[in-house]
Amino acid sequence: QKEVEQDPGPLSVPEGAIVSLNCTYSNSAFQYFMWYRQYSRKGPELLMYTYSSGNKEDGRFTAQVDKSSKYISLFIRDSQPSDSATYLCAFPDAGGTSYGKLTFGQGTILTVHP
Amino acid sequence: EAQVTQNPRYLITVTGKKLTVTCSQNMNHEYMSWYRQDPGLGLRQIYYSMNVEVTDKGDVPEGYKVSRKEKRNFPLILESPSPNQTSLYFCASSSGMEYIQYFGAGTRLSVL
Numbered sequence: 077q078k079e080v081e082q083d084p085g086p087l088s089v090p091e092g093a094i095v096s097l098n099c100t101y102s103n104s105a106f107q108y109f110m111w112y113r114q115y116s117r118k119g120p121e122l123l124m125y126t127y128s129s130g131n132k133e134d135g136r137f138t139a140q141v142d143k144s145s146k147y148i149s150l151f152i153r154d155s156q157p158s159d160s161a162t163y164l165c166a167f168p169d170a171g172g173t174s175y176g177k178l179t180f181g182q183g184t185i186l187t188v189h190p
Numbered sequence: 191e192a193q194v195t196q197n198p199r200y201l202i203t204v205t206g207k208k209l210t211v212t213c214s215q216n217m218n219h220e221y222m223s224w225y226r227q228d229p230g231l232g233l234r235q236i237y238y239s240m241n242v243e244v245t246d247k248g249d250v251p252e253g254y255k256v257s258r259k260e261k262r263n264f265p266l267i268l269e270s271p272s273p274n275q276t277s278l279y280f281c282a283s284s285s286g287m288e289y290i291q292y293f294g295a296g297t298r299l300s301v302l
Contacts, residue, residue, distance in 0.1 A: 108289055119280050119293030168289035178291055182232040
């Protein structure tokens with residue numbers, strides 16, 4: 077079983093749609109949960125970062141964490157063409173010899189068409 | 191401007207010809223890392239460094255070398271590149287007190 081599973085898509089939605097991106101993980105030691113966004117021909121950049129279970133909002137983006145189910149989601153409201161990118165969930169290793177290492181999901185390619 | 195700079199951005203080479211991809215950061219970060227990104231496999235860590243002269247293997251270190259002689263630089267060395275090392279490579283850095291990693295723009299490598 078992979079440590080992190082993310083639906084690779086691709087996902088194509090009309091402008092204004094609500095988008096749901098999801099990852100499951102198996103490592104109970106993961107305590108921090110991140111979403112990175114990667115535009116074409118660019119490096120990933122941090123979009124959202126959360127520690128606890130529950131929801132965290134930032135504008136049109138909501139990160140949701142369910143530690144008991146080992147499941148995280150990113151919701152995008154009122155999606156825009158500028159949201160077209162690859163979205164990667166990421167889990168930092170908070171201790172031990174792999175301190176700071178990020179384990180990434182495979183990435184979901186999202187296209188929002190006008 | 192805070193940034194991670196990789197060079198070159200694009201590189202085509204032939205099997206067996208040694209190459210170096212440079213990475214430099216201007217944020218005084220202790221932690222630096224190299225990843226490769228392949229379709230369907232996501233980003234996988236090659237090597238990382240927690241400080242000067244401290245490096246360790248990531249998940250896919252075979253065929254790669256790194257060095258960390260200065261805090262700001264973390265070059266990736268392919269002594270004898272092979273076609274299976276054709277990939278998109280990213281360098282990243284972070285401070286020791288947080289887990290957020292800042293990525294360079296990437297180096298697309300093709301080994302013929």
